[in-house]
Amino acid sequence: MTDTALASICGFAFSGIEAVPVKVEVQLSVGLPSFLIVGLPDKAINESRERVRAALSAMGLALPAKRIVVNMVPASLMKEGSHFDLPIALALLVVMGLLSGDMAQRYAALGELSLDGGVNPVCGVLPAAMTAASLSLGLICPAVQGVEARWASEDMDILAIRSLPELLNHFRGQQVIEPVELPPIAPEDLTALPDLADIRGMETARRALEIAAAGRHSLLMVGPPGAGKSMLAARLPGIMPDLTPVEMLEISRIHSIGGLLRDGQPVRRPPFRDPHHSSSPAALSGGGARARPGEVSLAHRGVLFLDEMPEFGRSALEVLRQPMETGSISIARAAAHVTYPARFQLIAAMNPCKCGYLGGAAQECRKAPRCGEDYQARLSGPLLDRLDMTVNVEPMPLSRIAELRGGEASAIVAARVRAAVGRQQARQGAARNAEASTDDFRITTPARDFAVQAAEKMRLSARGFTRLLRVGRTIADLGAQPDVERGHIAEALAYRFRRAGGK
Structure with missing residues (x-):
């Protein structure tokens, strides 16, 4: 091993329902033994050091007595969650020479590590899989969430693992991880x-x-x-x-x-x-x-x-x-x-x-x-x-x-x-009537005149008037009527809110 070794693998941060790619870099260099994580990590990520250390120890591996720096790019983005355990551990295995860097770079990863090297489920596997597929990457995820990841793409390479040793043996050719297939969909009861x-x-x-x-x-x-x-x-x-x-x-x-x-x-x-x-x-x-x-x-x-x-x-x-x-x-x-x-x-x-x-x-x-x-x-x-x-x-x-x-x-x-x-x-x-434009509705002239008169008398707002027309359109749809008639508007008016006392 050289004095300095560097490896990286793709992980994810989440912004809303989007999974943002995060490059997890690990550098192993000469210096006082230490294990640092930088790049705006939260408390759960800082605790990854102990989970990763224990998981490797359960595999019979010890961290090198060197300076270990984990950097998460982009550093300006806040990183949260224990799902960074797995990409940190995989990048460490690469710099330790136990895993091929070229092979690891073909995948993104997320998962939480147990102290015995097991991989626990995490939130956000589906959006992470969708982002990985868009980047033409495979995905390494917890075994129980392999089906969830498969819904993102039928073609992407998914390794749904139960433990770190299982993944290491797979990459070494000593074990084969079964491909993830979508189960048959039973009709809803x-x-x-x-x-x-x-x-x-x-x-x-x-x-x-x-x-x-x-x-x-x-x-x-x-x-x-x-x-x-x-x-x-x-x-x-x-x-x-x-x-x-x-x-x-x-x-x-x-x-x-x-x-x-x-x-x-x-x-x-x-x-x-x-x-x-x-x-x-x-x-x-x-x-x-x-x-x-x-x-x-x-x-x-x-x-x-x-x-x-x-x-x-x-x-x-x-x-x-x-x-x-x-x-x-x-x-x-x-x-x-x-x-x-x-x-x-x-x-x-x-x-x-x-x-x-x-x-x-x-x-x-x-x-x-x-x-x-x-x-x-x-x-x-x-x-x-x-x-x-x-x-x-x-x-x-x-x-x-x-x-x-x-x-x-x-x-x-x-x-x-x-x-x-x-x-x-x-x-x-795709728009349902509650969110559709009233320009798409066919309404007879008597019905529209009646709606306007009633709205003025009831002092409906423009929003209330629009919602009145939408309800009338739904009533017409239930009756298979192409046009909104006066009767549909009259029924819709009966459902407008009136405060106590009839006001």
Whole structure:
């Protein structure tokens, strides 16, 4: 070995859902024995020294009694996470003469090391694999995440390893690592989801839920405790259409960054996120020391359900305003500035007042109707203006519930929703009605005149008027109507929010 040896391998830092290539350089030189890591590493990377040292010791290897410097290029980019263990260890094996540098340079790597030399799973394998494929590199990753990496490309060379000795033996020709293949995709079992057939009555609320699913519209359900609001929301995933391949990959990248992919399988159905009302603004928007995706991003192309919406903190609710309009959220921190997709469908539920029984003469409190006005005032006007639909969910008498049969099954409603989505895709491409331009809509002159008159009388904003037309278009799509008619607008108007007291 010469006095100075240098090796490098590609690793990754993460910015939002993008994996940024990082060149991990290791220099071995004459000097006092030391092990330094430079290039803006965080605490987890600095601790890599001990994990790497222990892993090599478990293989019967000792670090040379020389000066070891690990440099991460570009040095101006903050590096975070234990996934740098594996590229540091591989570059060390190269400078120690135990691994071919030419062979190692054909791969990028990420993985966390155990003290016994095992390789543990990490976050972000899917976006890392996509970046590696774009650079014409193979990928070395933990064994349990090989399938996740394979979804990025069917052609790239993937070495899914359980331990460092396994990889070393593979490169020496003493062991063969089995190639990673995609498992057969089993159809989603939607029968396990809650079924709309369980719900008796509630025709107006069921209709609103169907419209929301077909157009991906936001929906607020208002009603007393036990009326069935949460029950309705739980049945929304069962009538939503499957994700497109582009949406699957986009959502899976977000969930990979969050470490939420199960068994390496991509997200194939619209996600359903239901955070508790004690959630902080950072939990909803994303952030923290590593600017991780929040609930609004984990619900991308899916549902964000806020039960008891007014009980959320005012600052947490106001976080929703920007992504509801733009479909993305930018997180600015002192050490990071990242943007995540956040095109979610907001479904919310609330009581009409604090006690929950406003309008029920036998149960409402003595503060009615003022308590309802104060409670609903917790939701700001700008936030309510961004809601496409509102529906009152009234409780049914127990005698009436006992007489009624269950309603239509989710499978029947889902078929109508899929047909309506198909009409939207034929008309405006991938954009659903909730985000489409109204220039793509065909609306009759009487319907447009009626919409304008109603909007002026109800003092709707330009945003509210646009959302009114979008809901009307979805109602027409569910009826297989090419034009938006006056009746469609009238039904859409019935779903506009009105505060307590009818205002």
